[in-house]
Amino acid sequence: MDCLELRERYADIRDGLITAPRERRRFQRHLAQCAACREWEAALQRGVRALQATLIEPSPEFRSRLEARLALERQRIAEPQIGARAGLAAALFIAAALALIAVEGVRPHAPRPVAALPPVPFPKPVAHAGVPNVTFQDPRASVVAGNPNPYGTALVQPASRVEPVTAGR
Amino acid sequence: MRAVLKLTTKTGVRALERQTLHELADAQVVQRHLADDPQAFGALVDRYQSRLLNFVNRTIGDRERAEDLVQEVFIRVFRHLHRFDQTKKFSTWIYTIASNLAKNELRNRSRNPLVLFQTIKKNWESDHRPLQFEDTSARPDDLYRKRFLKDAVEQCVSHLPEHHRVVFVLRELEGKSYQEIAEITGCNLGTVKSRLNRARNSFAQLISPMVE
Numbered sequence: 001m002d003c004l005e006l007r008e009r010y011a012d013i014r015d016g017l018i019t020a021p022r023e024r025r026r027f028q029r030h031l032a033q034c035a036a037c038r039e040w041e042a043a044l045q046r047g048v049r050a051l052q053a054t055l056i057e058p059s060p061e062f063r064s065r066l067e068a069r070l071a072l073e074r075q076r077i078a079e080p081q082i083g084a085r086a087g088l089a090a091a092l093f094i095a096a097a098l099a100l101i102a103v104e105g106v107r108p109h110a111p112r113p114v115a116a117l118p119p120v121p122f123p124k125p126v127a128h129a130g131v132p133n134v135t136f137q138d139p140r141a142s143v144v145a146g147n148p149n150p151y152g153t154a155l156v157q158p159a160s161r162v163e164p165v166t167a168g169r
Numbered sequence: 170m171r172a173v174l175k176l177t178t179k180t181g182v183r184a185l186e187r188q189t190l191h192e193l194a195d196a197q198v199v200q201r202h203l204a205d206d207p208q209a210f211g212a213l214v215d216r217y218q219s220r221l222l223n224f225v226n227r228t229i230g231d232r233e234r235a236e237d238l239v240q241e242v243f244i245r246v247f248r249h250l251h252r253f254d255q256t257k258k259f260s261t262w263i264y265t266i267a268s269n270l271a272k273n274e275l276r277n278r279s280r281n282p283l284v285l286f287q288t289i290k291k292n293w294e295s296d297h298r299p300l301q302f303e304d305t306s307a308r309p310d311d312l313y314r315k316r317f318l319k320d321a322v323e324q325c326v327s328h329l330p331e332h333h334r335v336v337f338v339l340r341e342l343e344g345k346s347y348q349e350i351a352e353i354t355g356c357n358l359g360t361v362k363s364r365l366n367r368a369r370n371s372f373a374q375l376i377s378p379m380v381e
Contacts, residue, residue, distance in 0.1 A: 007366070007370055008366060010366060010369060011362050011365050011366045011369070012362070015340075015347065015365075017347075017362075039377065040373050040374075040377070041373075043373045043376055043377035044369055044372065044373035044376070046376070047322060047325065047372055047373065047376035048341045048372075050318045050319070050321070050322045050376075051227075051322045051326065051341060051342060052341070052342060054318075054319045054322055054323070055219070055223050056219075056222060056223060056226060056232065057219055057222075058218050058219065058222055058236060058239075059236060062218065062236055062239075062240070063214075063218075065240065066214065066240050066243055069240060069244055070210070070243075070244070070247060073244060073247055073248065
């Protein structure tokens with residue numbers, strides 16, 4: 001057995017996982033021959049003994065604080081009815097609200113009558129024959145007079161105001 | 170005659186009940202608590218408060234916070250004892266709760282620098298308190314040796330990686346078996362053994378110069 005094997009298998013030996021006499025003898029023989037491993041094991045055992053000797057106790061008020069908390073827990077367990085009633089009421093309310101939403105969602109709604117929108121003048125493009133000029137003429141010429149927006153509200157000039165472009169003729 | 174009178178008083182009866190409870194195994198005390206014995210839970214607290222405090226304190230390195238966590242362990246046990254599987258070991262269950270709370274504490278600490286700073290500050294203050302306010306019946310050099318060894322051991326344990334430290338404390342301080350440690354930490358036996366070996370190696374290397 002070498003030092004590496006001893007340290008790797010130390011837990012097995014120390015914690016009684018290896019009981020075979022031959023293995024235990026190998027372990028003991030190496031410890032007897034190797035000063036480094038002996039010192040290592042001695043330091044470990046001294047440290048563990050020191051660790052076990054430095055135990056702490058709970059503070060004096062630990063128990064009283066714990067008893068106070070346990071008393072609150074006992075009270076909470078002993079009075080479940082109030083909480084249960086409120087919970088039941090809340091559950092019923094939520095169920096009623098969900099049912100109402102579901103009913104309203106499923107019921108077919110008759111469409112509400114909507115007021116008809118006034119007809120919007122739609123300008124129609126008209127091309128002048130012979131002259132490459134396009135103007136917009138209101139298709140309902142009869143309604144031009146008195147109509148504040150005879151050609152709609154788009155920014156175009158009425159055909160009557162547009163000077164035909166002459167191509168040098 | 171007087172002894173008989175004492176026993177028949179209320180306090181005497183209660184003391185006798187408590188003594189009887191302390192002689193019972195964990196499983197029996199649990200059954201008495203579930204049968205509404207008012208003193209049974211107190212017996213469990215008496216049995217485990219110091220052990221859990223030392224375990225949690227060694228794991229997280231903060232004594233005050235360890236007390237809070239141990240209280241939380243008992244509150245959780247009280248709330249859920251009626252659901253505990255009584256075919257399992259009670260001590261494994263309570264240590265698992267303590268181990269999980271300690272792990273959560275360390276995880277939260279690593280995420281919150283302010284909590285970490287406050288812990289370091291608290292530990293610094295406790296390390297630097299004057300020696301003369303300690304045990305006045307002991308000799309000063311013994312006091313110093315004790316204090317030095319205590320600090321050395323605490324320092325070495327706190328230097329171990331968290332998952333090694335838990336296994337090391339459970340084995341060396343609490344005397345838990347490998348199987349119990351595996352259940353408490355949620356690891357398999359091979360992992361427990363490997364971590365314990367590494368923890369012992371590291372601890373021996375750290376403590377060796379301080380205990381010569």
